[in-house]
Amino acid sequence: MGVSFLYLQKKSLNKDAKHYFTFALSIDCVVFGFDGKDLKILLIERNEIPYANHWALPGDLLDPKDDLNNSVNIILKNLTGLSNLFFEQVETFGEINRHPQGRVITTSYFTVVNQNKYKVNPASFAAKAKWWKIEKANELKLAFDHNIILNKCFKRLQDSIRTKPIGFELLNQTFSLTEIQTLYEAILKMKLDTRNFRKKILQMNFLKETDKFQSNVSHRPAKLYRFELEKYELLKKEGFSFEI
Amino acid sequence: MGVSFLYLQKKSLNKDAKHYFTFALSIDCVVFGFDGKDLKILLIERNEIPYANHWALPGDLLDPKDDLNNSVNIILKNLTGLSNLFFEQVETFGEINRHPQGRVITTSYFTVVNQNKYKVNPASFAAKAKWWKIEKANELKLAFDHNIILNKCFKRLQDSIRTKPIGFELLNQTFSLTEIQTLYEAILKMKLDTRNFRKKILQMNFLKETDKFQSNVSHRPAKLYRFELEKYELLKKEGFSFEI
DNA sequence: GCAAAAGTGTTTACAGTACACCCATGG
DNA sequence: CCATGGGTGTACTGTAAACACTTTTGC
Numbered sequence: 001m002g003v004s005f006l007y008l009q010k011k012s013l014n015k016d017a018k019h020y021f022t023f024a025l026s027i028d029c030v031v032f033g034f035d036g037k038d039l040k041i042l043l044i045e046r047n048e049i050p051y052a053n054h055w056a057l058p059g060d061l062l063d064p065k066d067d068l069n070n071s072v073n074i075i076l077k078n079l080t081g082l083s084n085l086f087f088e089q090v091e092t093f094g095e096i097n098r099h100p101q102g103r104v105i106t107t108s109y110f111t112v113v114n115q116n117k118y119k120v121n122p123a124s125f126a127a128k129a130k131w132w133k134i135e136k137a138n139e140l141k142l143a144f145d146h147n148i149i150l151n152k153c154f155k156r157l158q159d160s161i162r163t164k165p166i167g168f169e170l171l172n173q174t175f176s177l178t179e180i181q182t183l184y185e186a187i188l189k190m191k192l193d194t195r196n197f198r199k200k201i202l203q204m205n206f207l208k209e210t211d212k213f214q215s216n217v218s219h220r221p222a223k224l225y226r227f228e229l230e231k232y233e234l235l236k237k238e239g240f241s242f243e244i
Numbered sequence: 245m246g247v248s249f250l251y252l253q254k255k256s257l258n259k260d261a262k263h264y265f266t267f268a269l270s271i272d273c274v275v276f277g278f279d280g281k282d283l284k285i286l287l288i289e290r291n292e293i294p295y296a297n298h299w300a301l302p303g304d305l306l307d308p309k310d311d312l313n314n315s316v317n318i319i320l321k322n323l324t325g326l327s328n329l330f331f332e333q334v335e336t337f338g339e340i341n342r343h344p345q346g347r348v349i350t351t352s353y354f355t356v357v358n359q360n361k362y363k364v365n366p367a368s369f370a371a372k373a374k375w376w377k378i379e380k381a382n383e384l385k386l387a388f389d390h391n392i393i394l395n396k397c398f399k400r401l402q403d404s405i406r407t408k409p410i411g412f413e414l415l416n417q418t419f420s421l422t423e424i425q426t427l428y429e430a431i432l433k434m435k436l437d438t439r440n441f442r443k444k445i446l447q448m449n450f451l452k453e454t455d456k457f458q459s460n461v462s463h464r465p466a467k468l469y470r471f472e473l474e475k476y477e478l479l480k481k482e483g484f485s486f487e488i
Numbered sequence: 489g490c491a492a493a494a495g496t497g498t499t500t501a502c503a504g505t506a507c508a509c510c511c512a513t514g515g
Numbered sequence: 516c517c518a519t520g521g522g523t524g525t526a527c528t529g530t531a532a533a534c535a536c537t538t539t540t541g542c
Contacts, residue, residue, distance in 0.1 A: 017346065020305045023267040025338070025349055061264045064347050068338025092336040092351050094269070094312025102261065103308050105269055105349075107336050178494075195496070196532065219493040220539035422521070439523070440505065463519040464512035495538070504529080511522075 026099075026106040027072055028059035028146065030090075030153035031082065033115035033131055034170040036179065039186040040115065040131040041150065043142070044079060047128075050100045051143035057150065058129070059106065072109050080129050082118050085111040086169070090156045091149075098145050106144075110153040112169045161187050162244050165206070168227040174210050176222035177201070184244065200244065206232040269312070270343075270350040271319055272303035272390065274334075274397035275326065277359035277375055278414040280423065283430040284359065284375040285394065287386070288323060291372075294344045295387035301394065302373070303350065316353050324373050326362050329355040330413070334400045335393075342389050350388075354397040356413045405431050406488045409450070412471040418454050420466035421445070428488065444488065450476040 031042035043055040060075045062068060069089065077083040087109040094105040115131065132140075134154060138147065161167050167183055168175075181197050201207060207225045214221035236242075275286035287299040304319045306312060313333065321327040331353040338349040359375065376384075378398060382391065405411050411427055412419075425441050445451060451469045458465035480486075 017268075020268045020308070021346060022265050022308050023269050023306075023349075024261075024264045025267050025269075062267075062338070064264070064266050065340070067340050068336065068349065089335060091333060092312065094306070094351070096309070096311050102265060105267075105312065107338070176494085193532075193534085194494090195534085198495085199497095200531090214494095214540095216541085217493080218541040219491080220495080222494055420521085437505075437507085438521090439507085442522085443524095444504090458521095460514085461520080462514040464521045466521055489542105491542090492540090493538100494540100496536090497534105499533085501532080502530090505527080507525095509523090511520105513519090513521100515516105515518090 022103065024099075024102060024104045025062040025068070026059055026104050027062055027068070027075055028057040028106050028108045028149055029072055029076055029087070030057060030108065030110040030150055030157075031076070031080070031085075032110060032112045032157060032170070033118075034112075034183055034186065035115050035131070037182065037186070038133050039183075041134055041137050042080065043130055043132050043137060043140075045128040045130070046143055054143040055130075055132075055137070055140050056143035057108075057146045061104070068107060072111075076111075082113060085113060086166070087111045088156065088160060090153050093145055093149060095145065106149070108149045108153055110157055112157070112166055114170055114172065116172060158188060163242055165227065165232055165242055174212055174224035174226050176214060176224055178222055204235075204240075204242065206235060266347065268346060268348045269306040270303055270348050271306055271312070271316055272301045272350050272352045272393055273316060273320055273331070274301055274352065274354040274394055274401075275320070275324070276354060276356045276401055276414070277362075278356075278427055278430065279359050279375070281426065281430070282377050283427075285378055285381055286324065287374055287376050287381060287384075289372040289374070290387055298387040299374075299376075299381070299384050300387035301352075301390045305348070312351060316355075320355075326357060329357060330410070331355045332400065332404060334397050337389055337393060339389065350393070352393045352397055354401055356401070356410055358414055358416065360416060402432060407486055409471065409476055409486055418456055418468035418470050420458060420468055422466055448479075448484075448486065450479060 033040040033042065042058060044058050046052055046054050046056050058076055058079045060079065062071055066074070069087070072087045073083060073085060076085065088111070090108045090110055092105060092107045096103070098104070098106070134150075137150060141147070142150065161184065167180065167187070170183055171179055177198050178194075180201065181192055181194065184197070185192055206228050208228045208231070210224050210226055212224040214224065232242075277284040277286065286302060288302050290296055290298050290300050302320055302323045304323065306315055310318075313331070316331045317327060317329060320329065332355070334352045334354055336349060336351045340347070342348070342350070378394075381394060385391070386394065405428065411424065411431070414427055415423055421442050422438075424445065425436055425438065428441070429436055450472050452472045452475070454468050454470055456468040458468065476486075
C-alpha cells in the first residue's frame, strides 16, 4: 500500500516529491436547468478520445496555478459561456482507474441556472452542448464515471432545494406560484398539494407579490411574485430555517 | 488563469502532462470520540516542519497507486492504530497556498469511535496522539487549514448524527438511554428534554432492551439497551427515516 | 359558453413541547 | 436516611395533510 509519513516530514517530502506530486485534478460540474416543465442537465459531447462521441459533464483539468473552488466558474464559462454562478461542492472521486490516461482525481460541483436567461450556444464555444432531461441523461453511457457523479449531484440538489432558496435561480425574476410548485415537483419527483404548498411558501415571508400578471394565457392569468433575497437573509439571521 | 481544454483532448493531454500532473493529494481525518461526558477529537503533534510542534488532524499524502476513499482507513491505522472504521467524506480543500511546500489538495473525512474500545497509544505509533475537547482544539492554532477542516467536519457530524444512527458507534455495545442523550447533547450542544428524548428514540424501534443494568453506581441502576442494526436496516427498507 | 389553469379555507390527525414527582441503589 | 441519577405520563399546541369548488381569461 505504501502509505508514508511524508506529510509530516519535510525531509522525506523533498526527497520523494517526484512520487507524490503526480496527480492531476479535474473539476466536473452538473448544471441543472428548468424549462418550465422538466428538470434538465447540461452535457457536452466529446470529440476526442478517451470517450470520443460520448456525452460528458462539463469539466476540465485544474491548472496548478489556480484555486480549486474559484476555478469552477472559469472552466464552465470557457466551455459553455455560463458565468457568475453559485456552486455547491458535492464530492471528490478518486478511484484508481476512473481516468484511462492517468491518475486524475475529480471534484464535483452542481449549480442551477435559468435556461431562458442562459441560452447555451453550441457554435460559439469549444464543445457541443445540449440540455438533457435527467432521465434521458441517465440512459446514456456518459464518459468516465459521470453517471455516478450525476446521480450524487442530483441527490444533493434534492436535499439542497428543500433547505436553501436556490430554486428561484431556475426561474425568471418574477414567477407564478404554480411555476415554483412545478419546479419542486420536477426536482423532488413527487406531486405536491397546491393549497398546502402555497400556504407554506407564502408564510415564509420572502416572496413579494408584484403588480404583474401572466399575459397571453388562455386561462385566468397568474399573479407574479419576486424572491426577496434581503428579506430572506434577514429572516435567516433571526433564526428562521427554510424547509419545504 | 490558463484553463485549458486538455481534459477533452488527448493529444494536448499527452503533450502537457508535465504541467497538469503535478498535484499531491492528501487525506485528513477528523476522528470524533466520546468519553461519556464530552465530545473529543483526536489530534497528532507534528515534530517536523512545516508546522513543527503544532497539533494537526491525522492525515497523510495519498499514494498514487491507491484509491482515495479506501486509503483513509490505512492512513489512520498507520498513524493511530485505529482500524476498520466507517468514514464520511466531507469536503475537498484546494486553496493555492494551503500547504507551504507545494500544491497539495486535501480531502477531508470524519469518523466516530468509541474511546474505550480504541485506546490511542502514542508510544506505539509514529506520532504523539491525544484526545482533545472540541472547544480546546479550536483554541489551538492547528497546522495548515485544519481549524477550518475541523469545523466543517463538526458541522457535518451535527447533521449526520440527526439523520443516521452513527451515534451508537461512540458508545459501548450496551448503553443506557441517559448515555445516548448525553452524547446527543454533547454533539448538538443543547439540552434535551429527558422524557421526550426517550419517547422519541424508543418508538423508533431499533433499540433492544437487554436484561443488564448498570452496576456499582450509587443510585438506581439504569437499564441497558443495544442497537439492533438488522432492525434498523429493515425499517429503513420499509421507508422509515431516522430523525432526531 | 367552454376549456384550462388560478386561486382559495376548513377540518382532522399526529407529532413536538412543556412539565414534576416517585424509585432504586450505595454509602 | 440521604444523595444521586433513573424512570415515567399527560395535557397542550402547532404544523402537516386531506380535500372541492369558484374565478378569470382566450378562443
